[in-house]
Amino acid sequence: MAPRPCDPQAGTVVQIRGLWTRFGRTVVHQDLDLDIYRGEILSIVGGSGTGKTVLLRQMLGLEHPAQGSVCVFGEDIGQAEHEQLQRMRNHWGMLFQHGALYSALTVFDNIALPLRELRALPEDVVRDAVLLKMSMVGLGAEHAAKMPADLSGGMVKRAALARALVLEPQLLFLDEPTAGLDPDLSDAFVELIQTLHAELGLTVVMVTHDLDTLFALSSRIAVLAEKRVIAVGPTQEVLQVEHPFIQHFFRGGRGLRALQVLDQQEQ
Amino acid sequence: MQIEKAPTLTLTPADAGAAQSVSAEGIWQVHALAQCGKIKALTRTFKTLAPRAESLTWDLSAIETLDHIGAQMFWNAWGKRRPPRLTLAPNQEEIFRRIEAVKDTAPRAPRRSPFQPVIELGLAVHKFGEHLLSFVKLIGGVALDVVRFARHPALGPWREISANIYHAGFQALGITALVGCLIGIVLSYLSAQQLRTFGGDAYLVNILGMAVVRELGPLLAAILVAGRSGSAITAQLGVMRVTEELDAMLVMGISHGFRLVLPKVLALAVAMPLLVVWTDAMALIGGMIAGKIELDLSARYFLHKLPDAVPIANYYIGLLKGATFGVLIALVSCHFGMRIKPNTESLGHGTTTSVVTAITVVILADAVYAIVFSNVGFY
Numbered sequence: 001m002a003p004r005p006c007d008p009q010a011g012t013v014v015q016i017r018g019l020w021t022r023f024g025r026t027v028v029h030q031d032l033d034l035d036i037y038r039g040e041i042l043s044i045v046g047g048s049g050t051g052k053t054v055l056l057r058q059m060l061g062l063e064h065p066a067q068g069s070v071c072v073f074g075e076d077i078g079q080a081e082h083e084q085l086q087r088m089r090n091h092w093g094m095l096f097q098h099g100a101l102y103s104a105l106t107v108f109d110n111i112a113l114p115l116r117e118l119r120a121l122p123e124d125v126v127r128d129a130v131l132l133k134m135s136m137v138g139l140g141a142e143h144a145a146k147m148p149a150d151l152s153g154g155m156v157k158r159a160a161l162a163r164a165l166v167l168e169p170q171l172l173f174l175d176e177p178t179a180g181l182d183p184d185l186s187d188a189f190v191e192l193i194q195t196l197h198a199e200l201g202l203t204v205v206m207v208t209h210d211l212d213t214l215f216a217l218s219s220r221i222a223v224l225a226e227k228r229v230i231a232v233g234p235t236q237e238v239l240q241v242e243h244p245f246i247q248h249f250f251r252g253g254r255g256l257r258a259l260q261v262l263d264q265q266e267q
Numbered sequence: 268m269q270i271e272k273a274p275t276l277t278l279t280p281a282d283a284g285a286a287q288s289v290s291a292e293g294i295w296q297v298h299a300l301a302q303c304g305k306i307k308a309l310t311r312t313f314k315t316l317a318p319r320a321e322s323l324t325w326d327l328s329a330i331e332t333l334d335h336i337g338a339q340m341f342w343n344a345w346g347k348r349r350p351p352r353l354t355l356a357p358n359q360e361e362i363f364r365r366i367e368a369v370k371d372t373a374p375r376a377p378r379r380s381p382f383q384p385v386i387e388l389g390l391a392v393h394k395f396g397e398h399l400l401s402f403v404k405l406i407g408g409v410a411l412d413v414v415r416f417a418r419h420p421a422l423g424p425w426r427e428i429s430a431n432i433y434h435a436g437f438q439a440l441g442i443t444a445l446v447g448c449l450i451g452i453v454l455s456y457l458s459a460q461q462l463r464t465f466g467g468d469a470y471l472v473n474i475l476g477m478a479v480v481r482e483l484g485p486l487l488a489a490i491l492v493a494g495r496s497g498s499a500i501t502a503q504l505g506v507m508r509v510t511e512e513l514d515a516m517l518v519m520g521i522s523h524g525f526r527l528v529l530p531k532v533l534a535l536a537v538a539m540p541l542l543v544v545w546t547d548a549m550a551l552i553g554g555m556i557a558g559k560i561e562l563d564l565s566a567r568y569f570l571h572k573l574p575d576a577v578p579i580a581n582y583y584i585g586l587l588k589g590a591t592f593g594v595l596i597a598l599v600s601c602h603f604g605m606r607i608k609p610n611t612e613s614l615g616h617g618t619t620t621s622v623v624t625a626i627t628v629v630i631l632a633d634a635v636y637a638i639v640f641s642n643v644g645f646y
Contacts, residue, residue: 090298103610120301121336122310128339128369135369149609168297168334199361 011038013171013203014059018068021054028054030227031068038170041197041204043214045249046224052207053097055224056173059205060094061085072171090118092171093164097179099156101148101163107134108144111163133162137192154185158192165196174206178213190216211250211258223249235262272331274299276312288324288352289316295330295337313344320345324352327359338362402602408524409532409598416529427530428537435496435531436538440545443491447546450483451475451553459561468562472569475554476577481644484547485585486633489592492539493625497600500531501621504604505614513605523605532597539593540586547585580644588636592629599625 014036021029028051036042044052057063058070061077070077073091075084101110111130115121121129131141137158148156157177164172177193178186190213197204208214214221215235222232223246231241239250239259249255274293293299300306316323327333327341342363355363380386416423458474504527507513516523551573558564603621607613 087298104612115297115336118297118301120306121297122306124343125336125339128343128366129336132335132339132366132369136365147610168336199365 012036013038013073014205015071015074016055016058016068017071019055019058019065019070020067021051021058021063022066027227029058032228034222034229034232036203036205038203039201040219041193041206041217043206043208043218043221044224045208045214045221047245047249050224051227052224053175056175056205056207060092060173061089090114090167091169092173093167093169094173095157095160095164095175095177097175099148099160101156101160103148105148106144107139107146107148107151107159110148110159111166114163114167129166130162133166134159136165136196137162138188153180154182154189157181157189161192165200168200169202171203171205174204174208176208176210177206178208178210186210186213193217211255212261215258215262272299273305274309274330274337276309276316278316287322288326290326290329291341292329292331294332295340296332296334297336300337300340309340313340317344317346320350323350324354325350326354328354328356330356330359333359333362335362335366338366342366398602401606402598405524405528405598405602405605409528412522412525412529413533415525416533424526424530427526428534431530431534432538434499435492435535436542439488439492439495439538439542442495443488443542443546444549446491447484447487447549448553450487451479451550451555452557454478454483454550455554455557456561459558463562468564469572471554471558471562471564472572473576475551475558476573477581479550479554480547480577480585481581482633484550485543485588485592486629487550488539488542488546488589489596489629490626492535492542492593493596493600493629494622496535497596497625498618498622500597500600501604501607501618502614504601505607505617508605508607509609509614511609528597528601531601532594535593535597536590537593539596540589543585543589547582578644578646584636584640584644588633591632591636595628595632596625599628 012035014034016032016034019029019032019034020027032055034055044055046052054063058065059072059077061070061080065078069079073088075088077085077088080088101107102113105113108130111133112126115126115129131144134141134144139155139158139162143151143155143159148159151159157180161177174193178189181189193204194217196202204217206213206217218235220233221235221238222229223238223241223243224230225243225245230243231238231246238246250259272293274295275291277290277292279288279290300309325341325345330337338359349363349367455471455475458471459468462468462471462474504513513523516526555564555566555569558569559566600621603617603624607617
């Protein structure tokens with residue numbers, strides 16, 4: 001299969017063409033295509049071990065395609081020069097599944113790190129910008145001096161989100177944003193992401209298992225199975241696709257309950 | 268990436284008239300601000316404008332894109348309140364509303380007390396006492412575990428002990444052999460030159476044998492093991508703390524002392540004397556080679572002379588030292604490993620302190636042995 005180069009169209013933020021990912025002999029992605037458009041919230045779903053997080057890592061340039069191309073902001077990540085990649089990295093934010101806060105730094109320093117790394121902003125602007133981001137994610141200023149080890153799971157996620165947002169990214173990656181949070185916190189987090197998406201005009205790419213989060217947030221869903229994207233589109237469209245995995249995943253007991261809630265909300 | 272319009276501030280009219288106005292243009296986003304290196308100039312302009320921010324007319328509506336950080340710069344220049352004459356684009360209103368909503372309640376750095384040095388000294392003493400106490404507790408715990416082990420040897424952590432002997436003992440054979448041999452050569456050359464001056468060539472065996480068997484063999488082995496296994500033990504326990512494996516063991520009712528500390532202590536108590544024998548042998552071989560080259564002492568003479576030159580008691584002292592050092596290294600490493608807090612900095616710091624303390628304690632114990640056995644093993 002000849003590699004297809006990416007042709008940046010207006011409105012696409014991420015463009016994946018003919019992507020193959022291999023780990024040793026295991027093939028994770030086989031000829032995978034996916035487009036992500038500006039301003040949408042795209043959720044990637046799939047069973048365990050279908051390579052959702054790996055796909056996210058491909059978009060971030062943490063993994064390298066065995067074949068094919070991954071273009072973010074119209075630049076091929078695999079071919080990009082170091083400096084280009086660096087500039088790109090300042091335009092996206094990533095929320096890791098377990099937060100990945102730097103354990104040796106306080107919450108404040110964690111969030112301030114990307115700003116200080118620019119080596120341009122005066123310290124008082126950094127300080128105010130960090131406090132603003134903390135208040136945006138609902139993290140009180142009294143937590144600023146705490147160490148990540150002293151935070152609860154929900155607060156770690158919030159601090160990590162504040163860190164992901166501090167450079168005002170256009171593109172936000174979320175890996176299991178609500179995993180490990182209680183239902184109350186999950187709802188609050190979903191609402192938070194919704195608000196931020198509306199206010200900042202972000203493009204959000206999210207990997208999730210949580211059907212409630214999925215239905216509440218996504219403008220489109222991409223279903224990963226059989227090493228490729230088997231269906232992509234708005235929630236209702238994807239639900240109609242006749243595929244054993246999709247029927248099983250969304251029409252199982254949990255899926256039906258979540259759908260009922262969704263229907264009620266729409267009415 | 269497209270070429271971006273740099274952020275600019277224009278003051279009109281330029282002369283300091285009565286009704287000056289400031290208009291901002293370009294892209295006021297964090298990347299544009301950081302990239303073009305204009306931030307210094309902008310900060311300077313803001314500084315000159317800040318005192319009379321109230322009297323100026325601000326027009327931000329021509330700004331192409333504004334983000335929170337760009338807005339924050341204006342906000343700080345205005346003294347954290349809106350100037351009376353301000354023109355904003357509709358979408359900028361929201362950003363300033365959000366900035367306005369932030370309450371600046373973050374705790375500032377605490378003020379230094381004038382008694383800071385005294386407080387620090389007190390804290391250091393307190394910390395030392397705490398270390399001492401928990402070290403004594405650790406020794407007590409190990410003693411109890413040894414009793415438990417002696418009562419039911421079949422239920423003991425045999426696999427862990429054997430694994431630790433393999434890692435700390437067998438895998439250290441190469442490095443101890445190399446270092447021992449080199450030290451033997453160095454010592455032999457150095458003594459040979461001095462001895463030749465006095466015509467006492469034959470006493471090389473005495474000097475070398477005594478130094479290596481009684482002091483250098485045990486000490487070299489201990490320092491190498493402290494560096495190799497001591498750091499490994501501390502780091503292992505530290506990572507187990509970080510990944511909550513230690514807690515998982517407690518929850519399952521598996522005692523840390525019995526399954527983690529005891530096997531390491533026993534393994535080093537067994538492995539270290541063996542390593543001492545090995546290091547002694549290697550150092551003597553190194554010395555023998557150098558003696559042959561430098562003083563033309565034959566290996567046969569060397570081996571024949573050795574039992575006469577070095578009383579066998581020294582050998583036993585060396586073995587005893589080895590076992591003691593092994594136990595001390597294991598205890599110190601476990602002590603620091605258990606105290607590591609779940610963050611990366613503590614892990615690094617704990618490992619360093621562990622190795623340094625282990626080596627210091629070994630040398631301290633060596634000094635104690637030198638005093639206690641000052642009349643043993645000499646003619």
